[in-house]
Amino acid sequence: MGLIEVGIAGVKAFAVLMMVLNLSAILLWVERKGSALIQDRIGANRANIFGIMPFNLGFINTLIADPLKLLTKEDVVPKGADKFLHFLAPFLAVFPVLVTFAAVPFGDQLVIGDTVINLQVADLDIGILYVLAMSSLAVYGVVLGGWASNSRWALLGGIRGSAQMISYEIAMGLALIGVIMTFGTLDLQAIARAQGHHFFDVIPAWGIIYQPLGFLIFLIAGIAESKRVPFDLPEGESELISGYFTEYSGMKQAAFMLSDFAESVVVAGLATTLFFGAWQVPFLFRDGFHFPGGAIVALPHLVVVVMQILSFTIKVFVLCIFQILVRWTLPRYRYDQVMDLGWKYLLPLALANMLVTGVAIVLLG
Amino acid sequence: MGAILFLVLAVLTIAAALGVILHPNPVKSALFLIVTLFLLAVVFVLLEAHMIAALQIIVYAGAIMVLFVFVIMLLNLGIDDPDRGRRQVVLRGLAWLGGIVLAVELALLVRGGPAGNTAAAPAGYGGALAVAQSLYTDFLLPFELTSILLLVAVVGAVVLAQKQRRPTIS
Numbered sequence: 001m002g003l004i005e006v007g008i009a010g011v012k013a014f015a016v017l018m019m020v021l022n023l024s025a026i027l028l029w030v031e032r033k034g035s036a037l038i039q040d041r042i043g044a045n046r047a048n049i050f051g052i053m054p055f056n057l058g059f060i061n062t063l064i065a066d067p068l069k070l071l072t073k074e075d076v077v078p079k080g081a082d083k084f085l086h087f088l089a090p091f092l093a094v095f096p097v098l099v100t101f102a103a104v105p106f107g108d109q110l111v112i113g114d115t116v117i118n119l120q121v122a123d124l125d126i127g128i129l130y131v132l133a134m135s136s137l138a139v140y141g142v143v144l145g146g147w148a149s150n151s152r153w154a155l156l157g158g159i160r161g162s163a164q165m166i167s168y169e170i171a172m173g174l175a176l177i178g179v180i181m182t183f184g185t186l187d188l189q190a191i192a193r194a195q196g197h198h199f200f201d202v203i204p205a206w207g208i209i210y211q212p213l214g215f216l217i218f219l220i221a222g223i224a225e226s227k228r229v230p231f232d233l234p235e236g237e238s239e240l241i242s243g244y245f246t247e248y249s250g251m252k253q254a255a256f257m258l259s260d261f262a263e264s265v266v267v268a269g270l271a272t273t274l275f276f277g278a279w280q281v282p283f284l285f286r287d288g289f290h291f292p293g294g295a296i297v298a299l300p301h302l303v304v305v306v307m308q309i310l311s312f313t314i315k316v317f318v319l320c321i322f323q324i325l326v327r328w329t330l331p332r333y334r335y336d337q338v339m340d341l342g343w344k345y346l347l348p349l350a351l352a353n354m355l356v357t358g359v360a361i362v363l364l365g
Numbered sequence: 366m367g368a369i370l371f372l373v374l375a376v377l378t379i380a381a382a383l384g385v386i387l388h389p390n391p392v393k394s395a396l397f398l399i400v401t402l403f404l405l406a407v408v409f410v411l412l413e414a415h416m417i418a419a420l421q422i423i424v425y426a427g428a429i430m431v432l433f434v435f436v437i438m439l440l441n442l443g444i445d446d447p448d449r450g451r452r453q454v455v456l457r458g459l460a461w462l463g464g465i466v467l468a469v470e471l472a473l474l475v476r477g478g479p480a481g482n483t484a485a486a487p488a489g490y491g492g493a494l495a496v497a498q499s500l501y502t503d504f505l506l507p508f509e510l511t512s513i514l515l516l517v518a519v520v521g522a523v524v525l526a527q528k529q530r531r532p533t534i535s
Contacts, residue, residue: 085396125492129419136427140399143431147392147438155438162435166428186493 004115012121013102019313020101023320024261029063031324038328073250078150081247085148090248090255093141096134097262103127104269105189107279107308108286111301119279119309120189127188128180131270132173135225139165141259142227142234142244149247157243160335161234165225167342172221174350178214178357179207179274192278196285201292204282207275213353215275217346222267223323224342226260230330233338268319276315279308371411378404395433402426414491 029044036043077086104127107119124130139162146158183191197205208215224231235243245256272278283289284307288299299307333341381404384397402425409418489495500508 124415126415126419129416129423129493133419133422133427136423136431137403139427139431140434143434143438144396159435159438162431166431169428 016101016121020265023265027261034324035328070251070254076249078247080150082148085144089141089145090252093259094255096137097259100131100134100266103130105192106312110305126186128186146244151247153240153246154244157234157240168221168224171346171350175214175217178211178353181357182210195277196280206277217350226263229327230333233335264323268316272315279312281311391437399426399430416493416496
């Protein structure tokens with residue numbers, strides 16, 4: 001590998017990491033303001049820089065003020081806690097979520113001269129399995145955070161969290177098998193490319209048209225994986241204070257929160273890639289727009305690539321907003337309801353989806 | 366480059382494996398086992414066996430070990446008492462015996478195995494396609510038998526976990 005290739009890989013990795021982190025931070029603000037809107041409050045509006053800001057730039061101020069507050073808070077380690085694991089758990093919660101996005105393609109190829117840059121950090125032929133592998137590791141942050149804190153609330157939250165995450169991982173994996181069967185590949189970039197054509201020249205052939213039930217199961221399981229309302233039993237503040245991160249403060253607690261938000265972004269990114277045509281823009285091909293009816297608008301390569309990346313980002317953002325809407329609309333499930341939904345409804349539905357997909361492939365293909 | 370990477374990985378893997386059997390705290394032992402399994406997956410990646418690496422993490426590090434950790438935490442096992450009487454001594458003896466047998470087997474295998482065969486494997490032999498093809502053709506029978514074994518285990522677990530319909534008369 002040449003120096004240039006290493007540089008390009010580094011830039012891509014950095015850009016994607018920054019995108020996930022920044023989107024998570026922006027989502028935190030959207031969530032605070034959005035929840036206020038839904039609950040008929042004003043929401044975060046006090047942040048100001050030494051009172052010298054002439055008007056309230058709520059957005060930017062809160063974005064700076066929130067992390068500053070968290071960074072400067074005291075870091076408390078409870079008595080009797082396992083110090084090393086207590087320290088390690090937030091990292092274990094954040095790390096798998098952040099590396100998952102490496103396999104998600106955010107655009108097609110960028111061609112500069114002779115160099116072809118694949119707009120994906122890691123071009124893996126087992127992309128989906130990599131994503132599942134990393135998300136299966138995310139549970140350790142929760143379990144260890146709960147156990148190492150030496151606190152009943154935290155332990156209960158950790159146990160709830162791990163049981164819930166294992167349960168919904170199965171439904172999620174089985175829902176993804178329908179997609180894998182449809183496209184016949186585990187490569188996320190290949191799946192993205194396969195969604196580039198149109199039915200009857202008008203309807204983009206996105207995954208959701210092949211797998212509507214698969215999308216529903218994936219989204220529900222994804223929200224459950226990110227432990228958000230209506231599945232926030234592991235945190236359940238009315239029962240467990242704040243569950244597995246009860247005994248965390250300052251930036252470590254923020255790391256757990258960040259991992260939840262980043263998980264939302266990852267779920268949105270995967271749903272976009274698998275069900276909403278990834279970076280595809282309807283009617284946009286490599287050389288420009290080809291509208292039904294024959295109209296062609298030629299566009300330069302760079303514009304096409306920028307539009308693809310924008311398309312991906314906008315889809316991810318819309319799905320993130322949707323998750324926030326779900327969060328502030330639905331009440332929390334009871335714990336047995338969460339388990340019932342996962343095992344008695346989503347799992348058989350996902351299996352049925354696999355069967356129907358298989359029959360359809362045999363009959364149509 | 367590959368050799369150095371492998372050496373570092375091998376040392377780390379063995380260190381983690383030693384941690385599994387030497388650490389007095391059961392939770393930490395289980396965590397060391399997770400690290401060992403994860404590092405083994407990385408070794409598989411070095412061997413270009415991507416599919417096996419992913420499955421190793423999903424199945425062992427991500428699913429089975431979560432249950433191990435879960436159970437150990439639920440039982441709230443404390444630090445293992447090193448001398449718990451004769452049973453402990455017998456168990457240790459058996460463990461040593463099993464370990465020695467395995468070591469001898471490994472040594473015999475390495476000596477008599479295809480040590481001279483260092484030809485490069487064909488491209489893509491560790492991908493999903495190649496693994497699936499050998500699973501569903503050459504190894505179909507063992508594969509299906511394994512699934513029956515797992516089914517039996519699932520049925521057994523359901524039977525054991527079922528609530529008793531009637532109170533038992535004693």
